[in-house]
Each structure stands twice: as C-alpha cells, then as structure tokens.
Amino acid sequence: MADVPYSEDPEPSDPFPAGPLFVPVRPGPARYVTRVFRTPLGDRTAVAFTSLDRLHADLGPGQAWIRLAEPALRALTEPLGVTVVTVDPQFTARPVRPSPPAHPVLPALAVRVG
Secondary structure, eight states: OOOOOGGOOOSSOOOOOSSOOOEEEEEOOOSSEOEEETTTSSSSEEEBBHHHHHHHHHHHHTTOOEOOOHHHHHHHHHHGGGEEEEEEEOOOOSSSSSSOOSSSOOEEEEEEOO
C-alpha cells in the first residue's frame, strides 16, 4: 500500500489533538516567543498541553501561555529546526539547582553605637 499524505488521508495514522493547545511562551525581544524544550535524549521539541491544569502542573501557575493549533505550532518551530511536538509530556524534570535570587540577600551586620 502506498503512503498517502495526511492532507489526502481521511483518517491519518497519527492522530493529533483537535482544537487549540496551551503552548508555553517566554518574553522575547519584541513579543512573546514559544518555548523550546529538550527530550530525555537531548533532542529539541516544542511542547503543548491539552489543558491549562496540565500546563500549570508541569510548569507552574506563573508560566505564560498562548493558544495555538498543532499545525500552527509546527509552522512556528520548524524554521528553528524543531520538528517534534510533544503534547502533554509524561515526565518533566525540575531544574537541577535552584535559580539564584534576583537580588542576593546579605546577612545583617550588628552595629554598636556609643
């Protein structure tokens, strides 16, 4: 059987989530840009979530996001060489070490007057 392109196949082999996904973004030079992650093997991947609860559970409630359909996310990341889209990742790791505080806390110095 010959391979049929997805556009002509009434039932694609790899089903994609229907509708817009929740895509994590970060501030860029002019506006927000999609975040790119790494797989456990080190390959770059775009990540999207099917619900806001899942995004918050993995990346925290402070994570900025936009709604994009899967084809739009692919169109944004393919020029960057990112061809894989991971939807609802099963495993996410926290940073190896905590981020340093924005302003280092210095210990208070005792000063004796008089």
